[in-house]
Structure formats: structure tokens, C-alpha cells
Amino acid sequence: MKDNTHAVKIFIDTHLERYLDEVCELCAQPSVSAQNWGMTECGQLVEDLIRRHGGGAETYDTPRNPVVVGRFAGHSDRTLLLYNHYDVQPVEPLELWTNPPFEPTRRDGKIFGRGTKDDKGEWIARLAAIDALRAAYGGTLPCSVICVVEGDEEMSSPHIREFVRQHQALLGCEGAIWEGGDIGRDGYPIVPLGVRGILEVELSVRTLSHDAHSGNAHILPNAAWRLLWAVSALKGPDETVRIPGFYERVQTPSEQDLAYFTSLWEANPALAAQLKNLYDVRSFAGGRTGEDLLRSVFSPTCNIQGIGSGYQGSGSKTIVPSVATAKIDFRLVPGQDPEDIAEKLRSYLDRLGFRDVDMTVMGWMGPARTDPADPLVRIVTDTAAAIYGGSPALVPLIGGSSPGYAFADTLGIPVVTAGIGYWDNRPHAPNEHFRIEDFIQGTRHLAAILDAFSRS
Amino acid sequence: MKDNTHAVKIFIDTHLERYLDEVCELCAQPSVSAQNWGMTECGQLVEDLIRRHGGGAETYDTPRNPVVVGRFAGHSDRTLLLYNHYDVQPVEPLELWTNPPFEPTRRDGKIFGRGTKDDKGEWIARLAAIDALRAAYGGTLPCSVICVVEGDEEMSSPHIREFVRQHQALLGCEGAIWEGGDIGRDGYPIVPLGVRGILEVELSVRTLSHDAHSGNAHILPNAAWRLLWAVSALKGPDETVRIPGFYERVQTPSEQDLAYFTSLWEANPALAAQLKNLYDVRSFAGGRTGEDLLRSVFSPTCNIQGIGSGYQGSGSKTIVPSVATAKIDFRLVPGQDPEDIAEKLRSYLDRLGFRDVDMTVMGWMGPARTDPADPLVRIVTDTAAAIYGGSPALVPLIGGSSPGYAFADTLGIPVVTAGIGYWDNRPHAPNEHFRIEDFIQGTRHLAAILDAFSRS
Numbered sequence: 001m002k003d004n005t006h007a008v009k010i011f012i013d014t015h016l017e018r019y020l021d022e023v024c025e026l027c028a029q030p031s032v033s034a035q036n037w038g039m040t041e042c043g044q045l046v047e048d049l050i051r052r053h054g055g056g057a058e059t060y061d062t063p064r065n066p067v068v069v070g071r072f073a074g075h076s077d078r079t080l081l082l083y084n085h086y087d088v089q090p091v092e093p094l095e096l097w098t099n100p101p102f103e104p105t106r107r108d109g110k111i112f113g114r115g116t117k118d119d120k121g122e123w124i125a126r127l128a129a130i131d132a133l134r135a136a137y138g139g140t141l142p143c144s145v146i147c148v149v150e151g152d153e154e155m156s157s158p159h160i161r162e163f164v165r166q167h168q169a170l171l172g173c174e175g176a177i178w179e180g181g182d183i184g185r186d187g188y189p190i191v192p193l194g195v196r197g198i199l200e201v202e203l204s205v206r207t208l209s210h211d212a213h214s215g216n217a218h219i220l221p222n223a224a225w226r227l228l229w230a231v232s233a234l235k236g237p238d239e240t241v242r243i244p245g246f247y248e249r250v251q252t253p254s255e256q257d258l259a260y261f262t263s264l265w266e267a268n269p270a271l272a273a274q275l276k277n278l279y280d281v282r283s284f285a286g287g288r289t290g291e292d293l294l295r296s297v298f299s300p301t302c303n304i305q306g307i308g309s310g311y312q313g314s315g316s317k318t319i320v321p322s323v324a325t326a327k328i329d330f331r332l333v334p335g336q337d338p339e340d341i342a343e344k345l346r347s348y349l350d351r352l353g354f355r356d357v358d359m360t361v362m363g364w365m366g367p368a369r370t371d372p373a374d375p376l377v378r379i380v381t382d383t384a385a386a387i388y389g390g391s392p393a394l395v396p397l398i399g400g401s402s403p404g405y406a407f408a409d410t411l412g413i414p415v416v417t418a419g420i421g422y423w424d425n426r427p428h429a430p431n432e433h434f435r436i437e438d439f440i441q442g443t444r445h446l447a448a449i450l451d452a453f454s455r456s
Numbered sequence: 457m458k459d460n461t462h463a464v465k466i467f468i469d470t471h472l473e474r475y476l477d478e479v480c481e482l483c484a485q486p487s488v489s490a491q492n493w494g495m496t497e498c499g500q501l502v503e504d505l506i507r508r509h510g511g512g513a514e515t516y517d518t519p520r521n522p523v524v525v526g527r528f529a530g531h532s533d534r535t536l537l538l539y540n541h542y543d544v545q546p547v548e549p550l551e552l553w554t555n556p557p558f559e560p561t562r563r564d565g566k567i568f569g570r571g572t573k574d575d576k577g578e579w580i581a582r583l584a585a586i587d588a589l590r591a592a593y594g595g596t597l598p599c600s601v602i603c604v605v606e607g608d609e610e611m612s613s614p615h616i617r618e619f620v621r622q623h624q625a626l627l628g629c630e631g632a633i634w635e636g637g638d639i640g641r642d643g644y645p646i647v648p649l650g651v652r653g654i655l656e657v658e659l660s661v662r663t664l665s666h667d668a669h670s671g672n673a674h675i676l677p678n679a680a681w682r683l684l685w686a687v688s689a690l691k692g693p694d695e696t697v698r699i700p701g702f703y704e705r706v707q708t709p710s711e712q713d714l715a716y717f718t719s720l721w722e723a724n725p726a727l728a729a730q731l732k733n734l735y736d737v738r739s740f741a742g743g744r745t746g747e748d749l750l751r752s753v754f755s756p757t758c759n760i761q762g763i764g765s766g767y768q769g770s771g772s773k774t775i776v777p778s779v780a781t782a783k784i785d786f787r788l789v790p791g792q793d794p795e796d797i798a799e800k801l802r803s804y805l806d807r808l809g810f811r812d813v814d815m816t817v818m819g820w821m822g823p824a825r826t827d828p829a830d831p832l833v834r835i836v837t838d839t840a841a842a843i844y845g846g847s848p849a850l851v852p853l854i855g856g857s858s859p860g861y862a863f864a865d866t867l868g869i870p871v872v873t874a875g876i877g878y879w880d881n882r883p884h885a886p887n888e889h890f891r892i893e894d895f896i897q898g899t900r901h902l903a904a905i906l907d908a909f910s911r912s
Contacts, residue, residue, distance in 0.1 A: 034771025090773050096666070155771055196671070200772045209736035210552070213884045214785050215652070215856030217759035218695075218752045219731070219740045224760035224782075225691065232688040235681065239674075275675070279778075280665035282812070284675045296674045303673035304680035305773055306766030307780075315490025315611055316656045316783055316818045317546050317761055318857075319884050322735075324763075326680075327772055329670050356738070362772045400671030401774075428669050428775055 007136040008447045012128060012440055019128040020111065024104040026120045027113040033087035033155045039065045042086045046149050053127045062159040065151030072130055074141035076454050081146045081176040084123035085153030088115040089428045096430035110433040117434045118427035122180035122419050123149060125439055129446035143454035146173055156200055156363025157403035164410045175376040176407050177449060180419030185268060189384045189392040192417055194369035197332035198401035199341050200362040203230060208322035220320045224309035227324035230354040235302045239286030243348045251335035253298045257396035264393055265291045278424060297397050301331040331399060338364035368405035374414040375456055383448035387441060418445050463592040464903045468584060468896055475584040476567065478505065480560040482576045483569040489543035489611045495521045498542045502605050509583045518615040521607030528586055530597035532910050535629040537602045540579035541609030544571035545884045552886035566889045573890045574883035578636035578875050579605060581895055585902035599910030602629055612656055612819025613859035620866045631832040632863050633905065637875030639894065641724060645840045645848040648873055650825035653788035654857035655797050656818040659686060664778035676776045680765035683780035686810040691758045695742030699804045707791035709754045713852035717750045720849050734880060753853050757787040787855060794820035824861035830870040831912055839904035843897060874901050
């Protein structure tokens with residue numbers, strides 16, 4: 001059996017600058033789905049890039065942003081699907097960026113810019129892996145590859161489930177590699193076997209037709225107060241969510257899950273200190289300590305993404321604000337259903353008398369888990385061991401969410417992750433970046449996964 | 457005794473355009489003290505205007521914005537002090553203004569723009585009254601007038617008490633007319649006999665060095681939640697402030713105060729409906745109804761001016777916010793002491809475990825009351841009856857605050873109000889304006905007050 005590891009390595013080392021240039025080209029194109037900024041242009045650039053790398057590209061409209069599908073033909077009848085997204089998170093607060101977020105900049109062996117890690121850099125690394133493996137095989141890939149690159153992931157992929165359902169035949173495959181992955185502080189990949197679901201809602205209330213002088217505060221209802229009372233009814237400082245029935249369907253971690261957590265904890269006893277240092281945290285939410293920092297990923301969350309009302313400039317403004325808005329996300333664990341939670345939230349607010357508080361569901365995704373015994377899990381971990389020189393850590397469930405549930409359920413395939421990240425890429429935050437060394441290793445890993453998958 | 461009412465009226469009617477032009481000139485000069493925007497330029501323009509109208513002008517530095525003092529000499533040894541301010545409130549939200557806030561615009565018999573009512577239009581009306589009365593007397597006023605025009609009123613006049621103390625001799629007078637006044641829906645002036653004090657604080661908390669991905673919400677402390685829990689401990693939906701000792705020194709209204717409220721209520725039985733209509737309010741704060749809408753001005757308030765944390769743009773952003781800030785004002789009633797309340801607030805937060813929530817006192821003013829039996833009250837009400845053709849309403853206490861306490865206490869003088877406002881000038885809000893007819897009447901009233909005061 002041909003070992004292509006060396007050939008792939010040489011290819012990546014030789015052509016690295018081309019791929020880093022393409023990362024910068026793609027990241028220089030704004031594509032903030034939440035603000036509908038640059039989406040069409042970015043979708044077209046993704047299509048161009050697929051063609052530039054020898055793939056067939058097709059763009060499919062959805063009620064929001066188009067999905068771009070790339071196809072790279074291979075020798076065998078095996079097909080691996082690679083999922084990525086071309087939209088990025090908003091860039092505010094701008095003043096905390098060292099370089100402008102859409103002017104990707106190389107500094108200290110890293111590339112900084114919005115989308116570098118999440119998810120444009122990840123996707124370019126995959127094109128590099130495809131090119132490298134194809135070259136090693138003399139021009140044709142050993143298996144077929146389908147690239148699905150969507151434009152609404154940062155908006156919770158509201159239409160991906162429908163898209164997958166409608167294009168089931170087109171997307172036929174035996175497994176999928178999800179949008180990206182990270183290595184831990186030990187230098188070995190972390191392989192998540194599950195993601196939490198998410199429900200994102202906006203709560204808003206108007207109490208007055210316009211802001212009023214605060215000398216009237218004894219009689220005019222204040223929108224900020226009204227919203228605060230509603231939101232503070234959702235969760236107290238003990239971090240327990242107070243929506244009746246919220247925990248009803250929560251699946252607790254299995255013995256095997258707990259064993260994975262224990263081995264993760266033992267592998268990195270300094271984790272708590274590292275997290276405290278990374279975020280300058282005095283104490284963790286709900287007073288969590290020790291192994292519970294890992295296990296508590298099985299606790300669903302109620303998180304305020306943002307809240308705003310009234311005057312927020314410098315100094316003061318003596319007004320009674322007329323409008324207030326809060327954005328809240330709930331990370332849901334296996335067993336919970338986002339639509340069910342949305343209903344429970346609305347009826348809880350109603351029961352408390354907050355019918356005047358409007359609720360808009362901004363998006364949702366279901367939770368998903370992959371069976372640790374699936375062969376694709378073995379492929380990803382074995383190849384990781386070869387490339388990174390050590391065993392990857394299996395994580396029963398991670399804190400984030402992904403539209404993976406839509407592919408896993410509809411196509412009946414295993415979904416596993418691999419990528420170019422590390423523990424401090426700052427996705428969604430100012431100064432998002434990746435390390436170039438991780439880009440190289442992630443590319444090699446993906447090429448090895450494709451190679452092993454084609455033989456499995 | 458010479459009746460100058462007619463001569464003053466002719467003068468105002470003849471010279472109206474000059475004064476409206478000066479209102480626009482002064483309002484076109486931004487002067488947002490909270491944002492330190494245009495303050496020096498506006499102070500200079502005030503000085504120029506005093507000189508333009510024949511007064512002597514002097515500018516006094518304070519630790520923040522200068523106080524401009526104008527002096528207009530008169531025949532008698534009586535001196536009336538006119539207090540105004542040249543600073544204005546911030547103009548946000550800009551999109552709710554029909555014309556740009558610093559481009560004063562005449563429309564439908566009104567002048568729109570930030571500061572038109574509060575307080576630049578009020579002050580120009582006073583210059584007009586001085587000119588008119590001086591003309592009626594053939595060139596010299598019947599009493600001396602001191603204009604005090606400060607630049608920090610919208611920031612709670614942090615230095616005015618010290619300024620008055622330091623310049624007590626310079627400010628010698630027998631009474632003061634405060635920054636402005638309003639007429640009610642019956643067309644007759646409302647004469648407040650007291651103002652509430654105010655304490656303005658900013659509460660802010662940082663829980664993380666930077667915003668984090670909300671997939672970490674089960675372990676990373678959220679600044680928005682932290683602030684919400686702290687702020688929601690201050691007041692519940694019943695509108696009762698929960699800071700221990702907050703109500704300790706509150707003076708309840710006297711029998712006479714309650715009688716004034718009853719007569720105000722009887723004079724305008726449609727008040728509740730009018731307020732509901734003006735602000736499109738479903739129900740009043742704390743469920744107040746009837747005469748309590750007036751009497752409850754004796755209830756101190758805890759009002760959120762604004763609150764902000766995390767992502768507030770369109771769509772969503774899945775972050776755990778690192779910083780959150782709220783601005784809160786407390787309107788305090790006679791008997792309460794702003795410095796005492798600030799201490800009680802801080803120690804309450806500490807006792808609840810919110811030592812991590814920083815508190816900054818942005819400003820404060822004491823409450824103040826004027827004796828209804830004072831001769832200046834009679835002068836203002838008698839002249840109002842003559843100009844407006846009906847008896848003004850005496851109000852024991854109004855909801856707003858003013859640095860009047862600093863003048864009343866230090867100089868030992870009565871402080872009464874008169875001005876150009878009506879019930880919907882929208883001070884502090886978008887589309888602030890005054891009605892030109894009110895400007896004319898307010899000017900005539902002030903001239904009549906000066907005239908009567910000089911003879912008293």
C-alpha cells in the first residue's frame with residue numbers, strides 16, 4: 001500500500017504560499033451573514049476557488065444565502081463529504097483588532113483576520129489537501145469528494161436541513177468531515193463525538209412611543225427594567241435555568257462519556273489554570289471546578305449574547321428608555337429539542353406576565369452525536385496519530401453547535417472533525433487567527449484521512 | 457404705576473425674528489457636555505450674546521465647563537438672578553430626528569433642534585425680555601439682572617454648588633428664576649415649588665479578558681448576566697427600591713401638598729388618558745392610577761438610563777460578553793441625601809456579593825423646595841395670570857432635578873420658574889422643539905416678572 005505522507009508533505013511545503021495567499025484572498029472578502037454584508041460576492045469567490053482547484057462547482061439558492069457545492073471525482077466509489085461555510089461572525093468591537101478584520105495580516109507565524117480560522121482558512125486547507133493527494137496519485141483522487149460550503153452557518157444554518165433533504169441524492173456519501181478541528185495543548189487533535197444544539201432568540205419590549213425624561217420615571221414604564229425583569233427570570237446566579245420543563249429530556253452522560261472526560265482531565269491537570277489565564281477569569285460560571293469543567297458540557301446553557309437599551313454613550317442621559325432588546329442563546333444537549341424549548345420559553349414568559357415582551361426565534365440547530373465505534377472515527381484518530389505523533393483525545397460532547405445534525409440524520413452518515421485550529425484561535429472574537437504550522441499539519445491530516453477513507 | 461405689558465408685547469412682536477434667529481444660531485452650535493462636544497465654542501457664543509444685548513459678561517472656569525455670568529444694570533437696588541445652561545443632552549438615536557439635531561428648523565409654528573427648549577431657547581427668550589423691558593423703560597432696566605449660564609447642567613452640575621459658594625458676593629440677589637417653565641394643557645403656566653434630587657451612577661463589570669465563544673457558556677462567566685443579576689436586585693416590578701435604608705429619610709407630602717395635587721387632578725381629569733396617549737403607554741409604572749400619578753412624585757425612583765453588553769447588531773453573534781455597563785439615575789425626594797444613597801447602594805451591592813461590579817458616581821444634585829408663601833411665588837403667579845389670562849397651577853414637587861438647591865441654600869433666596877415650554881417639547885428626546893407662540897408668551901411673562909420684581 002502506497003504511503004503518500006511524504007509526497008503530501010513535500011507538496012504542502014512547496015506550495016504553502018499559494019494557499020496562504022488564497023486564505024488572504026478569501027478572508028479579504030467580507031461575508032457577515034448577520035449583517036448581509038458581501039454574501040453574494042463571497043459565494044461567487046468560493047465557486048471560483050473550487051474551479052481553480054479543478055472541481056466542478058454548482059451554486060444552489062436557499063431562502064437566505066446560497067450553498068456552493070463542489071465535486072472532485074475520484075478513482076473509487078467511495079465519497080467523503082467536506083462541510084464548510086463561507087460566512088463569518090460580525091467583527092465588532094473594531095477597536096480591539098490589531099489589524100482591520102478584513103485586511104488579513106501575517107504576523108508572528110500566524111494569519112490574523114475575521115474568518116481565518118472560522119471557517120475560510122479551514123476550507124482552503126482542504127483544497128490544499130485535495131491538491132496534494134491528487135498530485136501524489138498522479139492527477140486523480142483515490143476517492144470522490146463533495147464540498148458543501150454554505151453561507152448561513154453563523155446564523156445557525158436555518159435552511160441547511162431543508163437543503164440536505166432536497167438534495168439527498170446529490171449529496172450521497174459514506175461520511176463527512178465537519179468544518180474544522182483543533183489541537184490541544186499537548187499538540188494532539190481533539191476529536192469531538194458530539195455537538196450541542198442551539199436555540200437563538202431575540203427578546204424585545206417597547207414600553208413607550210419614545211424615550212422620556214427620567215423625571216417621569218415614577219409613572220412611565222421603563223423598557224430596560226421590563227426586559228431585565230423578564231430576562232432575569234430565566235436564570236439565577238446558580239446557573240440553573242428556570243424555564244419549567246427545560247431539563248425534562250436532558251440525556252445524562254454515559255459511563256463511557258464520563259470515562260473519556262476523566263482521561264481528558266488526567267491528561268491535562270492544568271486545564272482550569274490555563275482557562276483562568278486565557279480569559280483572566282476569577283471563578284468559573286456556577287462556581288464549577290475540577291473535572292466538572294469538562295463534564296458540565298452536558299449541562300445546557302442560557303447565555304446572553306448581548307443586551308441593549310437607552311443611552312450607552314459617555315457620561316449620562318437622563319431618560320426613561322422606550323425600547324430594550326436582548327439576544328439569548330441556549331446550548332442544548334442530546335435529548336433536548338430546540339423547537340420544544342422555544343415553546344416552553346414563550347409560555348413561561350407569558351405565565352410570568354411578560355406577554356408584552358416580543359420573542360423572535362433567530363435560528364436553531366439540533367444536538368448530534370457520532371458513535372465512537374464508527375470506522376470513520378478510527379480513520380481520523382489513526383491518521384492523526386501518524387501525523388501529529390500522538391493519540392488524539394476523544395471528547396464525548398463539545399460546547400459548540402453545528403448543522404451536522406442535518407447531515408447525520410438525513411444522510412445516515414458519521415460526522416467527524418479535523419482541522420487547523422488550536423486552543424486560542426479566537427473565533428467570533430477580535431484578532432481571530434490561525435498558526436501557519438497548524439495550517440500545514442491540518443492539511444496533511446486531511447489528506448491522510450482522504451487517503452485512508454478511500455481504502456476503507 | 458406704569459403698565460409696560462403693551463409696550464413689551466409690541467417690542468416682542470416687532471423683533472421676534474431676531475430672537476428666533478439667535479435661538480437657531482445658538483442651537484446650531486453643538487454643546488453636548490456628556491460627550492465634551494463643542495463646549496468651549498458654545499460658552500464663547502453665550503458670552504458674545506450677552507454683550508450683543510448690552511450686558512457685561514465674564515467667564516469663570518470650573519473643573520469641567522466654564523460658567524458664563526452676565527450682568528445687566530438696573531435703576532433699583534433689587535437684583536433678580538436668571539439661571540440657564542448652555543449644554544444639551546446627547547442626540548442619539550439620530551435616526552428618530554426629522555431634521556438633524558444641530559440644524560435648527562422651523563416647521564408648523566415650531567422650532568426643532570437639540571437645545572431649542574432645554575435650555576437655549578429659554579435663555580434667548582430671557583434676553584428678549586430684558587431688551588423689551590429696557591426699551592419700555594427708555595434704555596435702563598428697572599432692576600438689575602444677573603444671568604448665570606453654566607455648561608454642566610445635563611451632567612448634574614457637579615461644580616455649581618462650589619461655584620456659588622466661591623462667588624457668593626458676585627451673585628448677591630433677592631431671588632432667582634430657574635432655567636425654564638411650561639404651560640399645561642389649559643394654557644396656564646405650571647409653577648413648581650420643588651424639585652427632586654438626583655444621583656447618577658454607572659455600574660460596570662468585566663468577567664473575561666475578551667468576549668468568548670458561547671459554546672463555553674457553561675463555564676465562562678457572562679458579564680451581561682452578572683450585571684443583570686446585580687441591577688435586578690435594586691428594584692422589582694412593584695417599583696419598590698430594595699436598597700436597605702433607601703426610604704429612611706423620605707419626607708412625605710404635607711396636607712397642603714396633597715391639596716395642591718387634588719386641585720391639579722381636578723383641573724385636569726383627563727391627565728391619565730393624555731399621558732397614555734402621549735407616550736402610547738398601556739399601563740403606568742407600578743400600576744399607578746388616578747391622583748397617585750401626581751402624588752407619586754414624592755416616591756423616589758431607580759431608573760435605568762441605559763444598559764449595554766455584547767452584541768447588539770442585527771442577527772446574532774454567539775458570544776459570552778466580557779463587559780457590561782448600566783447607567784442608573786435615582787430621583788430623590790426632599791429629605792434624601794444623594795451622597796448617603798450612593799453609600800447605601802455600594803454597600804448593598806457588596807453585601808449581595810457584587811464587589812466585582814464597579815460603581816462610578818457620575819453626578820448628583822440635592823432636592824429643593826420653595827416656600828409657597830414667598831413673595832416671588834406671588835409675583836410669578838400674578839404676572840402669569842395677567843399674561844396667560846388664568847391662574848397658574850402650583851405644583852408642590854416636580855419629577856425633574858435642578859441645581860437650584862445650590863443657589864437656594866447658599867444664597868438664601870427663593871427660586872421659582874417661568875418659561876416657554878408646553879407639555880410636549882420632548883426635551884432630552886428626538887425632535888425636541890418649542891412652539892413660537894409659547895416663546896412669545898414666555899418672553900412677555902419674564903418681562904412682567906422683572907417689572908413686578910423691581911417694584912416689590
